Amino acid sequence: MVLTRDRALEILKKKGFTDFQIKVLLATMRIPKGETVTYKELAKMIGYPKAYRAVGTALSINPLAPQIPCHRVIKSDGSLGNYSAPGGTRLKRKMLMAEGAIKK
DNA sequence: CAACACAAAGTAG
DNA sequence: CTACTTTGTGTTG
Numbered sequence: 001m002v003l004t005r006d007r008a009l010e011i012l013k014k015k016g017f018t019d020f021q022i023k024v025l026l027a028t029m030r031i032p033k034g035e036t037v038t039y040k041e042l043a044k045m046i047g048y049p050k051a052y053r054a055v056g057t058a059l060s061i062n063p064l065a066p067q068i069p070c071h072r073v074i075k076s077d078g079s080l081g082n083y084s085a086p087g088g089t090r091l092k093r094k095m096l097m098a099e100g101a102i103k104k
Numbered sequence: 105c106a107a108c109a110c111a112a113a114g115t116a117g
Numbered sequence: 118c119t120a121c122t123t124t125g126t127g128t129t130g
Contacts, residue, residue, distance in 0.1 A: 054127035056109035
């Protein structure tokens with residue numbers, strides 16, 4: 001069962017998330033495999049170009065972690081940034097390398 | 105009010 | 118140019 005965009009929206013809304021949060025998560029789940037996006041780019045996509053800090057907070061409470069590739073979101077200078085999900089930043093780097101999203 | 109999965113500009117050397 | 122400090126932004130505790 002693949003989580004569609006509409007389905008995710010329904011769940012997030014039900015959880016009581018704010019519009020900002022919902023936009024962030026939706027934007028994150030549409031990141032193509034093997035590609036990375038910076039927090040800033042993501043923030044810009046959803047219409048809050050300066051709220052990149054809030055974007056990180058949003059991903060940290062990501063209720064659909066397995067379905068939303070939040071590990072594809074990195075810092076603008078190429079660093080991985082943090083990763084609250086199980087495995088931590090260490091696993092994040094590993095997954096990105098496996099997808100070929102980062103060099104080495 | 106303070107803190108946070110960040111970033112860009114300012115200050116100091 | 119490199120390193121450290123401060124400010125901005127939206128949500129959460």
